Every structure is written in C-alpha cells, then in structure tokens.
Amino acid sequence: MGDSPDNPDSLPWESEAEEAAPSAAELEAAGQNSMFGDAVTDTAPPAEVAAAAAPVAAPAPAETRAATPATTAQQPYRVLARKYRPQTFAELIGQDAMVRTLANAIARDRLAHAFLMTGVRGVGKTSTARLIAKALNCIGPDGQGGPTISPCGECEPCRAIAEGRHIDVIEMDAASHTGVDDVREIIEAVRYAAVSARYKIYIIDEVHMLSRNAFNALLKTLEEPPAHVKFLFATTEVEKLPVTVLSRTQRFDLRRIPVELLQSHFAEICRKEGVEADEEALHIIAGAAEGSVRDGLSILDQAIAHADLDTEGKVSAERVRDMLGLADKSAQRRLFGHMLEGDGAALLTAINEQYALGVEPLALMRAQMDLAHRIALAQVSGGDAEGASQDEREALGEWATRLDVGQVHRLWQLLLKGHEEVRLAPDPLVSLRMALLRVLHAGQMPDPGKLAKKLETLAERAPTSSSNPSSASKQTAPSAEARPDWRALVEAIDASGMMQEANVLRLQVRVVELGDGMLRYGRDAKFGDEILPIVKDTLFRHTGKRWDVEEVPGGEGAPSLVEQEIAQRDADAAALRAHPLVKAAFEAFPDAELIEDGAAPPSRREIPWSRNA
Numbered sequence: 001m002g003d004s005p006d007n008p009d010s011l012p013w014e015s016e017a018e019e020a021a022p023s024a025a026e027l028e029a030a031g032q033n034s035m036f037g038d039a040v041t042d043t044a045p046p047a048e049v050a051a052a053a054a055p056v057a058a059p060a061p062a063e064t065r066a067a068t069p070a071t072t073a074q075q076p077y078r079v080l081a082r083k084y085r086p087q088t089f090a091e092l093i094g095q096d097a098m099v100r101t102l103a104n105a106i107a108r109d110r111l112a113h114a115f116l117m118t119g120v121r122g123v124g125k126t127s128t129a130r131l132i133a134k135a136l137n138c139i140g141p142d143g144q145g146g147p148t149i150s151p152c153g154e155c156e157p158c159r160a161i162a163e164g165r166h167i168d169v170i171e172m173d174a175a176s177h178t179g180v181d182d183v184r185e186i187i188e189a190v191r192y193a194a195v196s197a198r199y200k201i202y203i204i205d206e207v208h209m210l211s212r213n214a215f216n217a218l219l220k221t222l223e224e225p226p227a228h229v230k231f232l233f234a235t236t237e238v239e240k241l242p243v244t245v246l247s248r249t250q251r252f253d254l255r256r257i258p259v260e261l262l263q264s265h266f267a268e269i270c271r272k273e274g275v276e277a278d279e280e281a282l283h284i285i286a287g288a289a290e291g292s293v294r295d296g297l298s299i300l301d302q303a304i305a306h307a308d309l310d311t312e313g314k315v316s317a318e319r320v321r322d323m324l325g326l327a328d329k330s331a332q333r334r335l336f337g338h339m340l341e342g343d344g345a346a347l348l349t350a351i352n353e354q355y356a357l358g359v360e361p362l363a364l365m366r367a368q369m370d371l372a373h374r375i376a377l378a379q380v381s382g383g384d385a386e387g388a389s390q391d392e393r394e395a396l397g398e399w400a401t402r403l404d405v406g407q408v409h410r411l412w413q414l415l416l417k418g419h420e421e422v423r424l425a426p427d428p429l430v431s432l433r434m435a436l437l438r439v440l441h442a443g444q445m446p447d448p449g450k451l452a453k454k455l456e457t458l459a460e461r462a463p464t465s466s467s468n469p470s471s472a473s474k475q476t477a478p479s480a481e482a483r484p485d486w487r488a489l490v491e492a493i494d495a496s497g498m499m500q501e502a503n504v505l506r507l508q509v510r511v512v513e514l515g516d517g518m519l520r521y522g523r524d525a526k527f528g529d530e531i532l533p534i535v536k537d538t539l540f541r542h543t544g545k546r547w548d549v550e551e552v553p554g555g556e557g558a559p560s561l562v563e564q565e566i567a568q569r570d571a572d573a574a575a576l577r578a579h580p581l582v583k584a585a586f587e588a589f590p591d592a593e594l595i596e597d598g599a600a601p602p603s604r605r606e607i608p609w610s611r612n613a
C-alpha cells in the first residue's frame with residue numbers, strides 16, 4: 001500500500017489484479033469458496049490468472065474501472081477494513097519502529113516467549129499478532145524456510161493463519177473468556193507440542209480483561225513456557241496489566257497513525273477500488289479516524305456507499321462532512337467562534353446541537369483543544385494555518401492573527417483543565433457546558449481592530465467627530481497602583497498554573513503590607529471562608545519558602561486587584577461613554593454593550609467565577 005513504495009517486488013498483492021484476487025479467507029467469508037476452489041491467487045501472475053480463475057469477479061482493466069466505479073463490480077461486497085487487512089509487515093502502515101525491532105529479533109533468533117501489542121483501537125494490534133504468527137511459522141514456498149519478517153503468504157502455515165484455520169494458532173478474545181477455566185484450558189494444551197507448525201501460538205486479544213486468577217494461572221506458564229509456545233497479547237489498556245505479566249513480555253507500542261499517512265493510505269485504497277475521492281474528503285476521514293486505520297476505513301466505506309447513491313459517484317468533502325455530522329469541523333469552528341466572541345447563548349445552543357448529533361462531550365472538548373493547538377501552530381509558522389479545507393485554513397489564520405500568543409496559551413490551559421473536568425465529571429455534558437462557559441467568560445476576546453474601525457467609520461459620519469480620540473480610554477488608574485509587586489506576584493502565581501489560588505488572591509486580598517517573605521492583608525467582611533491557609537500554602541508553593549502571613553481583621557488595606565480593575569473599568573467606561581466616537585456608536589447601535597480593551601489582558605477583565613464568590 002501507500003507506505004511501502006520501497007519494496008514493491010515483494011508485494012504481489014500490490015498488483016492491479018489484487019482486487020480480483022481476494023484471499024481465500026475473504027472468499028470463504030463471502031461464501032464464494034467453491035467458485036474459486038482453494039486457489040490463492042495472491043502470487044499468481046496477476047491479470048490473466050485472476051481473470052481465468054474468477055471470470056465473474058474479474059474487473060475491467062484499470063482504466064475503464066476508474067471511469068465506472070465500484071458499482072459495476074459484481075464481487076460480493078467486503079468491508080474495506082477486512083479486504084485491506086495487512087497481509088505483510090510492509091503493508092502495516094505507520095508502525096515502522098516496531099517492524100524493525102521485530103525483524104532484528106527474528107534475524108538474531110532472539111525471540112521473546114511472549115509479545116504484547118498495545119495501542120488505541122484500530123491501529124493494527126490483532127493484525128500485527130497474526131502477522132507475527134505467520135512470521136514465526138512460515139516455512140517458505142519450498143517448505144524449507146525459517147522464521148522470517150517477510151512471510152511468504154504461500155506456504156500452508158501462512159495461508160492457514162491468514163484464513164484463521166491454523167490448528168496451532170489459537171485466537172482467544174479475553175473480553176469473552178475472562179475466567180480462570182479458559183486460561184487453564186490453554187495451560188493444559190500448552191504442554192503438548194505443536195501439531196503441524198514450528199510454534200504453537202496463542203493470540204489473546206484484550207488481555208487486560210482476564211480476571212486476576214486467570215492472570216495468575218497464566219503467569220506460571222509465562223515463567224517457564226515450553227520452547228515451542230509463543231504468546232501474543234493485545235490490549236488497549238496496558239495499564240491494567242499486572243506488572244508480573246508486563247515484565248515477562250516483549251512490549252510493542254503501536255502508534256496512532258498520523259493523518260497524512262492515513263490519508264495517503266485511503267487514497268491508495270480508493271485508487272484500487274476505482275473510487276474517485278476529493279483529497280479534502282480523504283483528509284476529513286483521516287482526521288475523524290483519530291489514528292485508527294480500521295475506524296477510518298469504515299468511515300470510508302460509508303462515504304463510498306453514500307457516494308454511490310449520488311449520480312456522480314464521487315466521494316466529496318461536502319458529502320463526507322454531512323455524513324460525519326459528528327466530525328463536522330465547521331460546526332466545531334462555529335462553536336469555538338461563539339466561545340471567543342463571548343456569545344453564551346449561541347455557545348450553549350451549539351453544544352446542545354452537537355450533543356444531539358451524538359458527539360461525546362469529551363470529543364467535543366478535544367476538538368476545541370485541537371483548534372487552539374492549531375492556532376498556536378499557525379502563529380508560530382507566521383499565519384500559515386494547516387487545515388483540511390480552505391474555510392478551515394482561513395478561520396485558523398484569522399484567529400492566529402487576532403489572538404495574541406499569551407491568549408492562545410491561556411485558552412489552551414483553560415480547555416485542558418476543562419477536558420480533565422469533563423473526563424472525570426459524573427455528568428460530562430453539564431461539565432462541558434460549564435467548562436466552555438468559563439472559557440467564554442475568562443477569555444472574552446473582543447476584536448479591537450474591528451471595533452476601532454467600526455467606530456472610526458461611524459465617527460466620520462457623525463457630526464460631532466472628534467480630533468482627539470487618544471484621551472478617551474487611557475486614564476490613569478484611580479488608586480493603588482502603588483503595589484506593583486503584588487500584582488506581579490499574583491500574575492506569576494497564575495502563570496505557574498495555580499489559577500484558582502491566583503483568583504482568590506486577586507479577589508479577596510487587600511494588601512496592607514508586603515515585604516520579603518511577609519504579607520499582611522485585610523479582606524472585605526462579605527467574604528466568609530477562611531483563606532489564610534490557602535494564601536500561605538500558595539506563597540510557599542510558588543516561592544519555595546515559608547511566608548509570614550497575617551490577616552488583619554476589619555478589611556483594611558489597598559483595594560484588591562479585582563477591586564482595582566473594576567474601579568479602572570468604571571473610570572474607563574465613563575470616560576469612553578463621554579467620547580463623541582462612542583456616542584456615535586451608541587446612537588447607531590442602541591443595544592450595544594461597552595466592552596473595553598484596556599491595559600489589562602482580556603482574561604483579567606472578567607473573572608466571573610470568582611467575582612460572586
């Protein structure tokens with residue numbers, strides 16, 4: 001497939017006739033075995049033999065086929081994930097490191113007794129296990145070969161394993177056989193030599209599902225396995241495996257497959273299937289697959305089925321987007337936009353819509369994080385955003401220029417925190433709403449550029465246009481800027497990740513005296529809970545030394561940072577409202593709200609989750 005251009009000779013199934021020559025296992029599955037006899041045409045000189053052996057299923061030559069897509073094929077339909085299950089390591093995409101390690105182990109005859117394949121679903125764990133089984137038991141076309149990283153696919157063991165009928169390769173799904181009895185059966189059987197193959201191989205899928213007793217039983221065998229036995233374990237949740245099992249296996253972490261690799265893989269499959277597909281459509285599918293070949297292929301299956309219903313028969317980005325609904329990037333972008341623009345009602349509606357479509361709150365959160373991430377990337381690369389579609393690139397590019405770097409990082413932190421909350425929450429949807437609303441409130445980011453332009457345009461039209469706009473919003477702070485150290489300290493505490501604590505300090509602490517390692521402060525009487533331990537602990541964690549902290553009763557001291565900000569904002573607002581430009585704006589937009597973009601970064605202006613604390 002697409003990832004193995006360097007080794008085409010060893011891949012006969014790459015040939016044009018591959019589609020016409022499904023493996024025996026696939027044929028069997030499709031109930032067509034009798035028609036084809038037991039021929040496995042993988043290795044036959046492609047076109048002629050395939051055509052002769054399978055007249056019904058033989059496709060038209062490639063060119064015509066491309067013009068008249070899969071609808072004309074009379075082959076029984078097989079899902080792509082099954083049809084294109086990798087039959088060699090070269091076909092296994094995205095797992096080069098693992099294949100190299102395994103090849104070395106085979107070449108040096110240093111094979112472990114037990115292998116563990118880990119990774120998210122659909123990255124090829126069971127495919128890999130079957131390939132390893134083939135690699136270990138292949139005897140080559142002449143019956144003389146030894147273990148090899150390139151199993152021939154022709155010999156009896158190779159074929160039997162591919163068809164899942166090899167007597168010495170036992171596959172077991174731990175999800176349905178969790179008990180100790182199931183394992184005991186294995187252990188009993190382990191003592192007997194392989195019937196026909198070099199190794200007796202046990203493939204145990206989702207091995208983490210085994211019960212503790214089952215693991216213990218298995219462990220005895222793992223400690224001293226007979227030389228002719230190999231265990232191949234696969235799991236999505238490696239952290240659930242006992243250390244005793246982990247330590248007795250050679251572990252392979254199968255990686256999520258990158259979007260680009262998936263995309264080119266899918267493009268190759270479309271080419272083989274004679275299906276026309278937009279690059280963008282394939283990119284969307286690859287993105288929605290989240291690193292899983294299998295998930296991606298089943299989406300592609302659906303997309304092709306949808307495309308067949310259309311007159312054009314082409315897999316288009318638009319249709320794929322419609323079809324996915326869930327993975328609709330434009331809906332995610334709209335949601336993100338509502339959040340940045342501070343439109344709470346629209347945000348909640350968008351969340352509800354997505355939820356109704358079946359999007360998991362956690363997935364939605366992840367999509368928002370993905371956007372923030374890609375905005376940051378776009379900022380680093382100077383505004384060139386990566387995206388599947390033109391729309392997406394434009395939106396990301398615009399956000400990348402509109403937000404400053406600090407804001408994007410703050411956004412990321414908030415989303416990450418929200419992700420954690422949604423993950424742990426008893427009601428993820430509620431948690432999602434709260435988390436995104438918090439981002440909205442904390443990170444309300446008006447568009448100063450647009451606002452200024454709008455106002456200027458209005459001012460030009462307004463009869464009272466002023467020639468001195470600079471005096472409008474920049475007034476000196478009303479009070480207590482005499483504590484710059486305190487502000488800087490709180491900002492640093494916030495930036496170090498203690499956002500909640502920083503908010504308490506901002507909101508409640510009225511500094512009476514601040515010195516080296518010493519803080520005396522007052523609080524407004526309206527605050528009930530004791531904060532002294534929090535203040536002490538926060539300062540200790542931030543500075544690494546014990547502070548002498550004292551709360552002075554009676555609410556004395558300079559205004560808290562929040563109080564300062566509110567005072568500043570009120571002063572600004574008053575000054576701004578008096579300005580002719582703003583008057584013009586309010587005349588034009590009677591329902592307008594005044595949102596300042598003053599000296600404080602936007603995230604500091606609104607601290608809604610603490611103001612009413």
Ligand SMILES: [Zn+2]
Pocket residue numbers: 137138139140141151152153154155156157158159
């Ligand atoms: Zn073989």
